[in-house]
Amino acid sequence: MWKTIVRRMILMIPQLLLLSLFIFILAKNMPGDPFTGLITPETDPTRIEELRIQAGFYDPWYVQYFNWITNALQGDFGQSYTYKVDVSTLIGERGLNTFWLSLLSVILVYLLAIPLGVLAGRYQDTFLDKSIVLYSFISYAIPTFVLALIFLYIFGYRLQWFPTSGTVDIGLETGTFAYYWNKFYHILLPAITYASLGITGIVQYLRTEIIDAKTQDYVKTARSKGIPMNKVYSRHIFRNSLLPIAAFLGFTITGLLGGSIFIETIFGYPGMGQLFVNSIMSRDYSVITALVLLYGFLTLVGSLLSDIIMSIVDPRIRIE
Secondary structure, three states: OHHHHHHHHHHHHHHHHHHHHHHHHHHHOOOOOOOHHHOOOOOOHHHHHHHHHHOOOOOOHHHHHHHHHHHHHOOOOOEOOOOOOEHHHHHHHHHHHHHHHHHHHHHHHHHHHHHHHHHHHHOOOOHHHHHHHHHHHHHHHOOHHHHHHHHHHHHHHHOOOOOOOOOOOOOOOOOOHHHHHHHHHHHHHHHHHHHHHHHHHHHHHHHHHHHHHOOOHHHHHHHHOOOOHHHHHHHHHHHHHHHHHHHHHHHHHHHHHOOOHHHHHHOOOOOHHHHHHHHHHOOOHHHHHHHHHHHHHHHHHHHHHHHHHHHHHOOOOOOO
């Protein structure tokens, strides 16, 4: 297993290099540049040209790419033209915010989805099952930004139960209990919003797997031996039904680490998703290329992580 993991990680290197070349060329062919937004009637055009020359915008693309990838391999992705800080520092700050939001979102998703999926599958065609399936269909049809706006309006503005933007209130001392509680309070509503929609696929897959598992021979054999139904579900049906869920877990974790563009933008949460949108709008090439490369890396890691989780859940499966 460890040899396979190492081999998969080595194969990521050429994949990431190809991705870096693609996104670099694509970013360079976007209309405008980071300095376009600086142009005003009072701006000296000569100064703008000097900035472009200093940034190497007129060098051949392959020279620019070689300089960028050489620095990137050393952890230097350049400086953000918009925020005037190192890209690594900027992504690190925003990435930490997204990490905490993602962690809470994943916990809420699985805390809600697994019990609902199990109940829907176990009590098939009952009122409870039909209610869960109806909710799944409704939540699947609602766009993320629509539900986010509804929750923000109701719980943020009307009821004022939650903050409407930011990560922490101004004036709180860093490191205190009040500070960390306030940060948790700020991410609670965005996490609940994501979890409300994120459980749909897991509930449906788990429900289907449990319904199929109830008709399998090993379940009939266990029941014929007099094993109580609760133990049949906990020791046999539930464990075998977790395989599709385990396959999604790796992608779910790494996908959330990339940040939710709609959630973070609507709730004014300064994470990776909001940074990505702002960078595209401002033509901040250094941030765009670094983020897309990071997203590609997270996708590859998610695939490997899902395979590892599946092999842990079911030892019969071995990743190749």
